[in-house]
Amino acid sequence: MSNEQPSRPVDSRSITGYDHETDVLVIGYGCAGAAAALEARSQGAEVIILERAGGAGGSSALSGGEIYLGGGTPIQQACGFTDSAGEMEAYLLAALGPHADAGKVRAYCRGSVDHYEWLTRQGVPFKPSFWESPSWVPPTDDGLMWLGENAEPFAGLAKPAPRGHRVTAEGFGGKVLMDRLVGAVNAAGAGVHTDTYATRLILEDSKVAGVTARRFGKTLTYRARRGVILTTGGFADNPGMVAQHAPLLTGWGVTSDGGDDGHGIEMAQAAGAGIQNMAAAQVGISLVPGLAVRGMLVNAAGQRFINEDQYPGLLGQAALFRQDLRVWIILDETAFEEVPEDERWGVLPHLVAETPEELEQEIGMPEGALSVAVAEYNRHAARGEDPYFHKNKRWLRPLEAPFAAIDVSRGMSSPELGASRGGAKVFTLGGLRTDTNGTVLDVSGFPVPGLYAAGRATSGLHGQGYISGTSLGDGTFFGRRAGAAAAAAG
Numbered sequence: 001m002s003n004e005q006p007s008r009p010v011d012s013r014s015i016t017g018y019d020h021e022t023d024v025l026v027i028g029y030g031c032a033g034a035a036a037a038l039e040a041r042s043q044g045a046e047v048i049i050l051e052r053a054g055g056a057g058g059s060s061a062l063s064g065g066e067i068y069l070g071g072g073t074p075i076q077q078a079c080g081f082t083d084s085a086g087e088m089e090a091y092l093l094a095a096l097g098p099h100a101d102a103g104k105v106r107a108y109c110r111g112s113v114d115h116y117e118w119l120t121r122q123g124v125p126f127k128p129s130f131w132e133s134p135s136w137v138p139p140t141d142d143g144l145m146w147l148g149e150n151a152e153p154f155a156g157l158a159k160p161a162p163r164g165h166r167v168t169a170e171g172f173g174g175k176v177l178m179d180r181l182v183g184a185v186n187a188a189g190a191g192v193h194t195d196t197y198a199t200r201l202i203l204e205d206s207k208v209a210g211v212t213a214r215r216f217g218k219t220l221t222y223r224a225r226r227g228v229i230l231t232t233g234g235f236a237d238n239p240g241m242v243a244q245h246a247p248l249l250t251g252w253g254v255t256s257d258g259g260d261d262g263h264g265i266e267m268a269q270a271a272g273a274g275i276q277n278m279a280a281a282q283v284g285i286s287l288v289p290g291l292a293v294r295g296m297l298v299n300a301a302g303q304r305f306i307n308e309d310q311y312p313g314l315l316g317q318a319a320l321f322r323q324d325l326r327v328w329i330i331l332d333e334t335a336f337e338e339v340p341e342d343e344r345w346g347v348l349p350h351l352v353a354e355t356p357e358e359l360e361q362e363i364g365m366p367e368g369a370l371s372v373a374v375a376e377y378n379r380h381a382a383r384g385e386d387p388y389f390h391k392n393k394r395w396l397r398p399l400e401a402p403f404a405a406i407d408v409s410r411g412m413s414s415p416e417l418g419a420s421r422g423g424a425k426v427f428t429l430g431g432l433r434t435d436t437n438g439t440v441l442d443v444s445g446f447p448v449p450g451l452y453a454a455g456r457a458t459s460g461l462h463g464q465g466y467i468s469g470t471s472l473g474d475g476t477f478f479g480r481r482a483g484a485a486a487a488a489a490g
């Protein structure tokens with residue numbers, strides 16, 4: 001057992017009376033739980049949300065507030081971009097793959113404009129202005145940004161359009177997203193029980209019919225007449241589950257509210273739920289995208305291994321999973337100076353040298369490793385070409401002396417979150433196996449009666465890849481679907 005709570009389900013026959021009863025019971029009050037509750041309420045179902053913490057929020061409230069939306073949203077149109085659900089689908093299938101969930105990606109893309117409208121109806125603000133530089137989170141409140149759509153190989157697979165929709169906020173937008181969703185949930189009249197940790201599912205025959213929960217040391221029982229929806233987040237904060245399912249993440253920092261203990265996943269597994277894609281993860285690499293695109297990202301052998309203008313999360317996955325995060329950005333003074341200070345997040349060059357030969361020696365690379373790579377890069381860049389990885393020619397320019405190296409493993413300081421040490425922070429993308437309506441499926445693909453799930457407790461859109469905005473995006477989108485499906489159940 002990887003945490004203190006036993007996960008196995010409780011037989012309803014052992015329960016003499018319930019403390020609370022409702023139609024739909026939502027476990028976890030982040031973005032997915034809020035969306036599920038709102039949709040279930042809009043279908044007329046009585047709803048109670050259980051939340052372990054003292055209030056709503058979860059990781060959703062700490063997040064950057066980037067939501068992946070497209071297909072021709074009003075924000076895209078106002079910023080002068082045309083887009084279609086088909087181009088969005090082609091991009092996500094490639095960027096979230098291999099083995100992105102094709103059914104979910106299709107439903108998500110086709111429903112994206114409608115989902116944008118739903119978010120704005122809940123009061124979530126988006127500004128019709130465009131931020132065009134590579135960035136994790138821009139220093140402005142511009143409402144639209146690129147998330148790798150214009151980089152190869154994706155630009156050749158799908159017509160590029162920026163789809164990073166940013167919730168308008170000072171700094172990170174997750175707090176505003178959750179503030180608005182909580183306001184909508186309150187207005188919709190859902191019950192919210194905070195400081196209440198769901199511990200085990202209750203089974204009536206083989207149907208999930210409620211949960212037991214713990215509040216201040218007291219055990220409570222909740223009955224759900226129509227369905228239980230798990231929106232409890234991922235498992236990156238549970239070292240045992242990480243070691244078991246995603247060993248490459250062991251020892252790295254975690255991007256979460258600290259409570260991604262995976263217990264929601266485990267209690268569903270114990271009731272027969274299937275899991276999927278458990279080794280996949282977002283890797284927030286400590287790298288300033290504006291610096292990386294203007295230079296070379298190299299491994300311990302001095303070699304480039306990806307085009308630096310891809311979405312930085314894909315750089316992070318490639319660096320952690322294939323290079324053990326032993327990576328450096330090689331750049332020159334012009335590249336460094338071109339990135340404004342407020343976009344550098346405190347990053348300074350760690351090593352400076354007059355020649356690539358000296359720099360490779362200072363880093364400890366084999367003789368010739370980096371100097372050959374720089375010469376090769378510069379030879380092609382002088383012609384505006386990158387025949388190895390096809391970086392956009394906007395970023396191609398021969399690097400000049402003096403040369404500098406940034407050791408990515410040393411971390412950086414984001415304005416909102418402070419210092420991150422160790423070069424990367426991760427969160428998990430795998431979880432419960434669900435269909436496009438949020439129904440939890442067992443290992444054979446059949447529904448687990450009475451059980452629904454959404455958000456990072458599930459395997460959502462993603463295969464191996466990750467693009468920012470798809471987590472708040474699939475959490476709210478499939479949270480709504482789970483809420484509707486549970487409310488409609490008998």
Ligand SMILES: Cc1cc2nc3c(=O)[nH]c(=O)nc-3n(C[C@H](O)[C@H](O)[C@H](O)COP(=O)(O)OP(=O)(O)OC[C@H]3O[C@@H](n4cnc5c(N)ncnc54)[C@H](O)[C@@H]3O)c2cc1C
Nearest residue numbers: 028030032052058059060063064066198455456469471472
């Ligand atoms: C700093 C940061 C920046 C990020 N930026 C972005 C971004 O810009 N775009 C994006 O798409 N994603 C981003 N993410 C990721 C994203 O925030 C999360 O993946 C997403 O919010 C998960 O939503 P959720 O509703 O599934 O889980 P959460 O928001 O974590 O909510 C789960 C809730 O369930 C509660 N809970 C857990 N177990 C139980 C239990 N047994 N009983 C009762 N309650 C329970 C938790 O306390 C929590 O409140 C970011 C994350 C962080 C931390």
